[in-house]
Amino acid sequence: MTAIVPPLRLGVNVDHVATVRNARGGALPDPVRAAQLAAASGADGITAHLREDRRHIRDDDMKRLREVLQIPLNFEMAATDEMVALALGLKPHACCLVPERREERTTEGGLDVIGGGIDLAHKVEALGKAGIRVSLFIAPDPDQIARSADIGAAVIELHTGAWCEFIAAGEGEAAEAEFARLAEGARQATALGLEVHAGHGLDFATAERISGLHEIRELNIGHFLIGEAIFDGLESAIRLMRTAMARGRAQGAKAA
């Protein structure tokens, strides 16, 4: 029997359009134009990460995204006072709190929700009270998931980066063990009333596989899609991604 599964949204991360722009210091290519094209091509939302060092997305990009987008904006940010103040001013649809280290190339590991203590809980509360949907970007760790629910987050986004790296390195056993952790984490979080998203390092194949996990409601994908857009255009990359996600969703439904 084929189970009925909830739809899966695609959030397109436009950080790396800004990376290319900043390589030359001018205004082009414009991440806001990319976000508008992504929306017109079937993205359900746009994600942008305003890093503390502003290495790609900048404050003005966030402001313009907020002004022009007709689809939800997911503001990725470190859990700092500066970023919370910016988010409270901007009032995006959602904020995804992520760990950040200035010297990292990209986001390594998940947010330490337990270590964040009462300060993190207050930040989640302040954003939530402002009507912003708060998501915590975490590893599929049972204690971090439980604490995310305890401090009142609406959403967790499971970090798929380790899983994707094991696959890329041909470490099949480790990849399967990590996938099992993601699957169990998605089940645990859903049972605790959290909405589950996933993202980081996903490509067509990994997005297809993870789309089979019914508990996951949204994938956020950036680097790979922007890379594919160089060859085939953003519209085509998004269309192919949606096809992969739909295929994975249907396979997951059959397996259930």
Ligand SMILES: CC(=O)[C@@H](O)[C@H](O)COP(=O)(O)O
């Ligand atoms: C939090 C996360 O996994 C990414 O979406 C994040 O935006 C990565 O940061 P960079 O885009 O700077 O690699």
Ligand SMILES: NCC(=O)COP(=O)(O)O
């Ligand atoms: N939160 C994950 C995200 O927005 C995109 O990550 P990536 O696909 O750029 O690795």
